Amino acid sequence: MGECIWREMGLATEEYGRIVGILGREPNLVELGMFAVMWSEHCSYKNSRAVLGLLPTTGSRVIQGPGENAGVVDIGDGLAVVFKIESHNHPSAVEPYQGAATGVGGIIRDIFTMGARPVALLDALRFGPLSDVRSRHLFAQVVAGIAGYGNSIGIPTVGGEVATHESFKESPLVNVMCVGVAPASAIKKAAARGAGNPVMVVGARTGRDGMHGATFASAELSPEAMARRSAVQVGDPFMEKLLLEACLELYALGDDVVIGIQDMGAAGLTCSSCEMASRGEVGMEIDVAKVPRREEGMNPYEVMLSESQERMLVAVKAGSEPEVERVFRKWGLEATVVGHVTDDGVLRIRDGGAIVAEVPAKALTDMAPCYMREACEPGYFRRERARDLSGVPEPEDYSDALMRVLASPRIASKGWVYGQYDHQVGTNTVVLPGQGTSVVRVPGTNKGLALTCDANSLYCYLDPWAGAAHAVAEAARNLAAAGAEPVGITDCLNFGSPEKPEVFWQFKQAVEGMAEACRVLDIPVTGGNVSFYNESSKDCVSAVAVHPTPVVGMVGLIEDLSWVMTPGFKHEGDVVALLGRTRDEIGGSEYLATVRGIEGGPVPAVDLRAERGVIELIIALSRAGLLSSCHDLSEGGLGVALAEACILGGIGARVRLPGMMRADRHLFSESGGRMLVSFPPSAADEVQELAGRHGVPLTVLGEVGGMRLVIDDAGGGGDPPGRRIVDAAVGDISRVYRGAIRWAVEQ
Numbered sequence: 001m002g003e004c005i006w007r008e009m010g011l012a013t014e015e016y017g018r019i020v021g022i023l024g025r026e027p028n029l030v031e032l033g034m035f036a037v038m039w040s041e042h043c044s045y046k047n048s049r050a051v052l053g054l055l056p057t058t059g060s061r062v063i064q065g066p067g068e069n070a071g072v073v074d075i076g077d078g079l080a081v082v083f084k085i086e087s088h089n090h091p092s093a094v095e096p097y098q099g100a101a102t103g104v105g106g107i108i109r110d111i112f113t114m115g116a117r118p119v120a121l122l123d124a125l126r127f128g129p130l131s132d133v134r135s136r137h138l139f140a141q142v143v144a145g146i147a148g149y150g151n152s153i154g155i156p157t158v159g160g161e162v163a164t165h166e167s168f169k170e171s172p173l174v175n176v177m178c179v180g181v182a183p184a185s186a187i188k189k190a191a192a193r194g195a196g197n198p199v200m201v202v203g204a205r206t207g208r209d210g211m212h213g214a215t216f217a218s219a220e221l222s223p224e225a226m227a228r229r230s231a232v233q234v235g236d237p238f239m240e241k242l243l244l245e246a247c248l249e250l251y252a253l254g255d256d257v258v259i260g261i262q263d264m265g266a267a268g269l270t271c272s273s274c275e276m277a278s279r280g281e282v283g284m285e286i287d288v289a290k291v292p293r294r295e296e297g298m299n300p301y302e303v304m305l306s307e308s309q310e311r312m313l314v315a316v317k318a319g320s321e322p323e324v325e326r327v328f329r330k331w332g333l334e335a336t337v338v339g340h341v342t343d344d345g346v347l348r349i350r351d352g353g354a355i356v357a358e359v360p361a362k363a364l365t366d367m368a369p370c371y372m373r374e375a376c377e378p379g380y381f382r383r384e385r386a387r388d389l390s391g392v393p394e395p396e397d398y399s400d401a402l403m404r405v406l407a408s409p410r411i412a413s414k415g416w417v418y419g420q421y422d423h424q425v426g427t428n429t430v431v432l433p434g435q436g437t438s439v440v441r442v443p444g445t446n447k448g449l450a451l452t453c454d455a456n457s458l459y460c461y462l463d464p465w466a467g468a469a470h471a472v473a474e475a476a477r478n479l480a481a482a483g484a485e486p487v488g489i490t491d492c493l494n495f496g497s498p499e500k501p502e503v504f505w506q507f508k509q510a511v512e513g514m515a516e517a518c519r520v521l522d523i524p525v526t527g528g529n530v531s532f533y534n535e536s537s538k539d540c541v542s543a544v545a546v547h548p549t550p551v552v553g554m555v556g557l558i559e560d561l562s563w564v565m566t567p568g569f570k571h572e573g574d575v576v577a578l579l580g581r582t583r584d585e586i587g588g589s590e591y592l593a594t595v596r597g598i599e600g601g602p603v604p605a606v607d608l609r610a611e612r613g614v615i616e617l618i619i620a621l622s623r624a625g626l627l628s629s630c631h632d633l634s635e636g637g638l639g640v641a642l643a644e645a646c647i648l649g650g651i652g653a654r655v656r657l658p659g660m661m662r663a664d665r666h667l668f669s670e671s672g673g674r675m676l677v678s679f680p681p682s683a684a685d686e687v688q689e690l691a692g693r694h695g696v697p698l699t700v701l702g703e704v705g706g707m708r709l710v711i712d713d714a715g716g717g718g719d720p721p722g723r724r725i726v727d728a729a730v731g732d733i734s735r736v737y738r739g740a741i742r743w744a745v746e747q
Helices: 003-008 013-023 029-038 089-094 096-113 133-153 237-251 268-279 300-305 321-330 380-385 398-407 457-462 464-481 501-521 590-595 608-624 637-649 663-668 681-693 730-745
Strands: 062-064 071-076 079-087 117-127 157-164 173-183 198-203 258-263 283-287 311-316 334-342 346-351 354-360 429-431 438-441 448-454 485-494 525-531 549-558 575-579 629-632 653-657 675-679 698-704 708-713 724-729
Touching: 003 013, 003 029, 013 029, 029 268, 029 300, 029 354, 071 485, 071 525, 071 549, 079 096, 079 485, 079 549, 089 096, 089 133, 089 173, 096 117, 096 133, 096 173, 096 237, 096 258, 117 133, 117 237, 117 438, 117 448, 117 549, 133 157, 133 237, 133 730, 157 438, 157 448, 173 448, 173 485, 173 525, 173 549, 198 237, 198 268, 198 321, 237 258, 237 311, 237 321, 258 268, 268 283, 268 300, 268 311, 268 346, 300 346, 300 354, 311 321, 321 334, 380 457, 398 590, 398 637, 398 663, 398 724, 398 730, 448 464, 457 464, 457 501, 457 549, 464 485, 464 501, 464 549, 464 608, 464 629, 464 675, 485 501, 501 549, 501 608, 575 608, 575 681, 590 637, 590 663, 608 629, 608 675, 608 681, 629 637, 637 653, 637 663, 637 675, 637 708, 637 730, 653 663, 663 708, 675 681, 681 698, 708 730, 724 730
Parallel strands: 079 525, 117 157, 283 346, 485 525, 653 708
Antiparallel strands: 062 071, 071 079, 079 173, 117 173, 198 311, 198 334, 258 311, 283 334, 346 354, 429 438, 438 448, 448 549, 485 549, 575 675, 575 698, 629 675, 653 698, 708 724
């Protein structure tokens, strides 16, 4: 077989040699295609598995960690939350609407494959600057694709994040998270068992869309790759809704019917069949001639590698086929026996009477190569850590500086985005998008789930270890600010090519930082996704990698929905206070980038013990019902938190910055481990006492009231002391904050 064939499929020469060694012969075309997709980075994690082992994945609540379709965490009373995040970056760069839509469809299937009913979606998006025409097009189409699929299937999109940067201009990031709820005893696994038990394809028919989508997602976005629209799947949310309901009804028949079930996502029938066989320590025989098709003339290679959407592979108990067919027929879907489980550990593919592929199942899964790539610290790293920012001057106009930060896409209201999403379908959304950390009710209970996605790409570029640790801490603070106890993490790690030592160093550092934060904060990682090769170049000579973006999707539990808190100020006369310690840390800040045009400097120090202290304090305060509002401090620092608290509450505040440092440092520092809170004066003593007990500094800043945000400087290095630096109408800052993205997109 010509070398160009396996190279075109993404296999290295040594990998092809390994395949020949496993089989004891040359593979045929179907077998080679199966190895190519299963040994791609997208399916095998061959460049990341060795590093991912650093992440803590166990805990008292963990029912299922990495290795299944999604993670599962116990939330008490016999219930479990099922959640996962994945990327659809490359498809979204080529065909943004369908790329984003099928990303939503795929992650939803991962959740209901586990036996859970999906209750919420979130997305984390990165694009080039909105001044760029193509970036605006990608942004608009991706949002439309997410809305088109999520709204149609009836699952609310309740949160997420959006940011822009030049590094994402050619390689946008589209990460989608789905969360579901199920009885803890009803979780389904993707393992086939019992020789002779039938294997059925259920759901949509198979077409040629999505061919080699897994290998497409495991390569750089060259011009040739950008032209491969056939590698992008086409979704049908209405078909998926039927499939969801049919599967949940099938599960209700009990474990004596459904033995194992797997989504046909990346690598299609190849992936679902070999993974089910491998996990169950069995073999499987599939006859592609029996697979229902929507296109004429499809050959075995195409059937095995198609990534057509809305399909599942189910192993069922022998004799239960009529019952399975009845359930799917009720929902207008097909359920077709295409093979059976065997006891020889071999995945055998037939086309009628002819054997077209014969491969040990574990050769496609457990025997995939695993690399520890060379890591090399980038030249910029030490330079930026040592960069002296003491000479950055104060703003001449603080109100203007605050307005400019509020208008940046990273900070500004994402109302233009979530306004296209049906975020209340299902009637379980408790805190709506834009009103604080998203909270959904656990159906049928008074429990809530707080949900967030967080990452700071610039931090992770300047210092991957600290940036990833900050992402974990920020996500945990966001959940605590809603009154939730963090219970689990799913991550989506977006990087350039791992074959470049500087990129692999970024990846390894980020995972190490994330792992340390998870250990100190005691939050397990239950699964996720790695997306490499997020880089592109029009001339294919010097590919540009995206800023490293490890997205942290986190779930928190609220035992009683009366504990829910939101960030907006509520009551005239409430005390405004800062919890935590502010340091002179503007490196990597939104203020420095937006107002001063400097993307650099040392990022804020990571103090995970302080993070844990403030998280535990906020949870205690929420349980005691002492706070009127709570807002995490992160991008934009105290200035943005104050502005957002006024905007979301529709009320002003009068505050005075302590005289510890220069006003711009205090207002725009992004030091971690801090919260902005408000509370009635009558609760001041109790709040102070609890803060002291948790070792968290509390600084009273002022009070809620009026319709203006007024900020005075006590004189910590400024000139003159005691000056008024911000005096802005809440309506004015609200117009800038709420309109910035809409104005940028619709220009």
